[in-house]
Amino acid sequence: MPVGDVEAEVLIVGGGPVGLTARALLERWGVRTLLVEKHRELSPFPRSRLVNVRSMEIYRQLGLAAKITATAFPQEYGRIRFRDTLHDHDFATAAMVGVNAPVPESPVIGAVTSQDRLEPTLLAAADAPARFGVELIDLTEGAENVAASLIDHQSGEETRVRARYAIAADGANSTVRQRLGINTAGPGAMGGFTTVVFDADLNHWRAHQPAGVYFTAHGSFAPLYPEGGWAWFAPTPQDAARADWPGLVSHALGPKADVRAEVLRVQHWVMNAFVAERFRRGRILLAGDAAHAIPILGGLGMNAGIADVHNVCWKLAGVLQGWAEPSLLETYETERQPVAHRTLRQAVANTQLMRDVQSRRRDQLRTGEAPPDHVELPWSERYFAQLGLVLGVTYDSAAVLTDDSAAPEPSESGTDYVPTTRPGHRMPHLWLTPNRSMLDTFGEWFTLLTPDPTRWQQQAATPRPLRIEPLPAEHTAFCGLGPRGALLIRPDGHVGARWRDRPRSDSTLCNALTAITRSTPL
Structure with missing residues (x-):
């Protein structure tokens, strides 16, 4: 060489x-x-x-x-808050479901x-x-x-x-x-933005109302680390090269803040x-x-x-x-x-919904009247969960052996997640012991989940990495299986194949693995 x-x-x-x-x-x-x-x-x-x-x-x-x-x-930071300035009260807030507290759908x-x-x-x-x-x-x-x-x-x-x-x-x-x-x-480029990393004593404004990000009329503020540090995100000004970043951050914090930001880093970027x-x-x-x-x-x-x-x-x-x-x-x-x-x-x-919230607030402030303490969000509390989008991902390809079951109806907003063992879906989380999830049985191998491991073990001779895991009887109905059925889980945790009851032949499992790994019809 x-x-x-x-x-x-x-x-x-x-x-x-x-x-x-x-x-x-x-x-x-x-x-x-x-x-x-x-x-x-x-x-x-x-x-x-x-x-x-x-x-x-x-x-x-x-x-x-x-x-x-x-x-x-800590978990309580799994929330977004809308404020006129960082030191004002919330006029709207929403939880990041799956972040601010445990959810039963995941370990x-x-x-x-x-x-x-x-x-x-x-x-x-x-x-x-x-x-x-x-x-x-x-x-x-x-x-x-x-x-x-x-x-x-x-x-x-x-x-x-x-x-x-x-x-x-x-x-x-x-x-x-x-x-x-x-x-x-x-859409392509959606605008130029700047991130300013700075130090300032702002903790007393977040102490009782923590959040991962605070959206304000003058940009967004985010605490960086549990021990301190902040970032300010805002549209990049026209003359960015000459910008007074400490002054811009202090102005964005609002007149009541009386805080001078110590700017540590500045980065310009494009939202694509x-x-x-x-x-x-x-x-x-x-x-x-x-x-x-x-x-x-x-x-x-x-x-x-x-x-x-x-x-x-x-x-x-x-x-x-x-x-x-x-x-x-x-x-x-x-x-x-x-x-x-x-x-x-x-x-x-x-992005559009966030702009809608801020636009509503600006409209209320323009009237000259005292704005209401609360603005109704244009989405439900579960909107920022998006569990349907992140846990409900479905694959439809030659590496999935479909069965005759109907697919769950996807939610348009991506919020609703319906656990299912239908082929192509992420295998749902089920507890096997107080500390061991079904998901913990997956790894650098295919996993066969079955209430009848002895019968399926006879088919386990394959050059592909495979482990057979017993499926507790209390989970078989949820998985849509009979007493001799099985689920074949791909290494990425998605269901590759499902047999509701006994294998059709002694080569059923081997044929399925061959079809998935060759991506050819069974």
């Missing part, structure tokens, strides 16, 4: 939460990876603020949920935490090489691999990498997506809203913001990216380890692109 060349099974481009999660997942599968990130260090900015309940289920599987929770805010609870607290935990979760300050400058695909050219910005050294596959998790302005010539569809027209080009797969840029309202963007790599990493592992055909990778776009479009619609709706 020529000097300067590096080999890996999967090259991961991008060192944000999505790329780091992919690295941790693939290491669990025994896949050799190399992660490269053009910035010299992890992001010092808070960026994404919410790890939703589905992402926390994935991190529970990786053994990271407790570590993430340990540096996150975990979401977390309000800053991305710069999350990323170090994800980086430490794997030992695979991660090179920061190294930028991808070229990427080509061959018959058997992809070839990438990288440049180290500190040393100026150029490195060539050969990998079997590449995951592009390099953000909304993805270099990889642009080099592949993949277009996007959607689009979905890539393709999530895959040959051996190169897009994930996270590279595949779909989601407006920040509702905290859906990063979490959608985490679900992307949870979907694709087991498929890559199967192809690389030889127990799945390359055609399985075709199901990644088939399954995740519709979810991205639905998520984008929801986030755009969230």
